[in-house]
Amino acid sequence: DSGVTQTPKHLITATGQRVTLRCSPRSGDLSVYWYQQSLDQGLQFLIQYYNGEERAKGNILERFSAQQFPDLHSELNLSSLELGDSALYFCASSVGGSGGILTGELFFGEGSRLTVL
Amino acid sequence: DQQVKQNSPSLSVQEGRISILNCDYTNSMFDYFLWYKKYPAEGPTFLISISSIKDKNEDGRFTVFLNKSAKHLSLHIVPSQPGDSAVYFCAAGLVTQGGSEKLVFGKGTKLTVNP
Numbered sequence: 001d002s003g004v005t006q007t008p009k010h011l012i013t014a015t016g017q018r019v020t021l022r023c024s025p026r027s028g029d030l031s032v033y034w035y036q037q038s039l040d041q042g043l044q045f046l047i048q049y050y051n052g053e054e055r056a057k058g059n060i061l062e063r064f065s066a067q068q069f070p071d072l073h074s075e076l077n078l079s080s081l082e083l084g085d086s087a088l089y090f091c092a093s094s095v096g097g098s099g100g101i102l103t104g105e106l107f108f109g110e111g112s113r114l115t116v117l
Numbered sequence: 118d119q120q121v122k123q124n125s126p127s128l129s130v131q132e133g134r135i136s137i138l139n140c141d142y143t144n145s146m147f148d149y150f151l152w153y154k155k156y157p158a159e160g161p162t163f164l165i166s167i168s169s170i171k172d173k174n175e176d177g178r179f180t181v182f183l184n185k186s187a188k189h190l191s192l193h194i195v196p197s198q199p200g201d202s203a204v205y206f207c208a209a210g211l212v213t214q215g216g217s218e219k220l221v222f223g224k225g226t227k228l229t230v231n232p
Contacts, residue, residue: 002160035222042123042224043161043206048217056217090160101218102149102210103168108160 003027004109006091012115018079021112025072025093031055032074033094033106034066038087049074050096081116088113120144121209123223131231136194138226140207143188147209147221150183152192155204155225164205165192197230204228 003026013019025032034046036059045058049068060066063081068074078085092108094101122141130136138152148169153161167174167181167190174181180193194201207223 002162004160040224043208043222045220045222056213056219092160101220102151102166102212104151104163104166106163106220108162110158110160 002107002109004091004093004107006089006109006112008112009110010113010115012117013081014117015081015083017081017116018077019081019114021076021078021089021091021114023074023076023091023093023109025074025091026107028095029093029107030072030096031094032068032072033092034060034074034076035090035092035108036087037090037111038084043090046076078114081114083116086114086116119224120147121207121221121223123205123207123226125226126224127227127229129229129231130197132199133196136192136197136201136228136230138192138194138205138207138228140190140192140223141188142190142209144209144211144221145185145188146211148212149210150181150190151208151210151220152179152181153206153208153222155206161206194228197228199230199232202228202230 005024030051036044046060048056066076088111090111151166152164154164155161183190204225210220
C-alpha cells in the first residue's frame with residue numbers, strides 16, 4: 001500500500017460526458033501528479049500540483065483540468081469525453097516540489113480505470 | 118516525441134535465467150534513470166535507480182547498467198523468479214531550469230517469467 005488513494009477505481013461513461021477523478025496523497029506529501037496510461041502511450045505525465053499551486057504541465061488536453069485543495073487532495077476533471085480518453089489514470093505524490101522523485105520518492109495510487117463508450 | 122523508449126513490449130524468460138530489459142533515451146540532459154515495476158491492478162512502484170555519474174547500481178537480484186555514450190540503460194534480473202512477472206517502466210529525469218524535477222516514462226515492457 002503506497003498510501004495514495006484514488007477513487008473511483010473503475011468508471012464507465014459515454015462520449016460527451018464529464019467525470020471527476022479524486023486523489024488523496026500520502027500523509028505529509030505536498031505534491032500531486034497525474035498520469036495517463038493508455039495502451040499505446042505508456043505513462044504520460046499530465047500535470048503536477050504543489051501545495052495547491054500548479055507546478056508543471058505535461059500533455060494535458062484543454063478538455064482536462066485539475067486542482068489541488070487546501071487539504072491537499074486533488075481532482076482531475078475530464079470533460080467532453082471521447083473514446084480515446086479511455087485509459088488508466090494514475091495519481092502519484094511526493095514530499096515536495098523537488099521531493100526526490102528523481103531517486104524514487106514518487107508514490108503511485110492504484111489508478112482509476114476510465115472506459116468511455 | 119518519445120524521449121524514453123522501451124522497444125520491446127514484452128519479454129518471456131524461464132525461471133532461474135537472466136532477464137534483461139532495455140531502455141534508450143534521446144535527451145542527453147537526463148541525469149537520473151529509474152525503473153518502476155507494475156503488477157496488474159496496482160500502481161507502479163519504484164524498483165531501482167542510477168545517476169549519470171555511475172555506470173552500474175546493484176540491489177540484490179536487480180542491477181541497472183547505464184551507458185551514457187549510447188544513451189542506453191538496462192535492467193538485469195538474476196535469477197528471474199515468477200514473482201518478477203510484471204510490467205517494467207523505464208524513466209529518465211532531470212532538474213529543470215526552474216528547479217523542478219521532471220520525470221519521463223517509457224511505454225513499459227511486460228516481463229513474464231515461466232516456472
